[in-house]
Amino acid sequence: MNKTVLITGATSGLGYDFVKLFAADQYNLVLAARNGDKLHEIQQQYPQLKVTVIRKDLSIPGAAKEVFDELQAKGITVDVLVNNAGFGLMGKFDELSITKQTEMIQVNITALTELTHYFLPQMKLRRSGQIMNVASTAAFQPGPLMAVYYATKAFVLSFSEALVEELKGTGVTVTTLCPGPTRTKFGETASVENTKMFSRAMDSAAVAKQGYKALLRGQRVVVTGSLNKAGTIAAKFLPRSLSAKAAKYIAGEK
Template identity: 70%
Template sequence: MTMTALITGATSGLGYEFVKLFAKDGYNLVLVARNGQTLEEIKQTYTNVKVTIISKDLSVPGAAKEVFEEVEKQGISLDVLVNNAGFGLLGKFDELDIHEQLNMIQLNITALTELTYYFLKQMKQRNSGRILNVASTAAFQPGPLMSVYYATKAYVLSFSEALVEELSDSSVTVTTLCPGATKTNFGSVANVEGTKMFSRAMASDIVAKKGYQGMMSGKRVIVTGGLNMAGALGAKFMPRSLAAKIAKYVAGEK
């Protein structure tokens, strides 16, 4: 029986790399993103699998539930949910636009939580399914100059790890992908391409493949890259005040 994966933020970056990986393995796809034209182009590209496109801006309240309702309306049963959509902003909290920051919280936290809630219920009923939530190495420490973004990713990691324990008696898995700087359009949107943190950005296809393989093997947390792993481990043991200072340093210009 052909399986189906839903991917948010599917038109570029990690999202599109996930599209390639799932399509290669013969998954039917439900692709969610804002840009309907690009979604249609992707649909025409992958003729070997069934592709359902849903054009929604998940930073808008209520959009996540509308996605779920559309999937139900079409009678689609999900085997995999990839919560990939998200964005960040560089700058001091009180100097950034508050509405953009609230949109970030809506997308990075609320939409991810809602989609997980709706589709997890179905997966538990079948006692089968995989969820991949994309966080970041930002999840492991406070992040001055990207304070809200770092906080949203800390939520994603904590939330996902808690679900792992709640689902320990089931066959449903939850995996959190925590990449460091990655070569996607995230850098340009967040305005961080010229910062120290992006000086060693990893290729998006490598990051996506590691996340995909880790999810398929049921891993709990995946940190991509040796330096990122060292940084994540170091953040656990150093004083949080020091971790915050380091994060502020790497958010500075090269």
């Protein structure tokens, strides 16, 4: 019997790359995203698999619970949870819309946390399950000009690593994917495509493949790309003030 994966933010970027990877290994798919037309388009690409689509905006409070309740009502068991949905914004904190920044917290932190909370008990009962939480290399230092985004990703990394310890011996693994700049719609949404940080952006499919392999191994944290790995190591040893200055510099235009 095929396992089932739930992927949030499944219609583009890393999410869609994850769809292709799991589909190639014959997983049944549960795809959650805001774009209903794109969801149904993807559904039609995999007639040989059971593909369930859920049109849901995770920036709306309570949306994560609605996803869980819908799957419970349909009797669908989630073996793998990929918390991929997320977005960022570029600009000074006080000059950006507080509404959009609150929505960012809702998607990047609250929905991820709630989905993990709802599906984890069932995985523990089965003594089998895998969770991937998509963070970022932003998780390793403060990020001036993207202050809330960097902070949300720091939460994801800290939360996920804590769960790894809590879940030892349960048969459930948690993997945190920490990509650096990646060629997806993220850059456009965050208005960072023309910054220094995106001058060496990685290919989305390559990032997803590294994350997928790490998930299957049950790896704790995976940072994609040699330069990104070096950067996260440096961030551990630099004073936080210098890390913040470095992050502010690469957020500047090319």
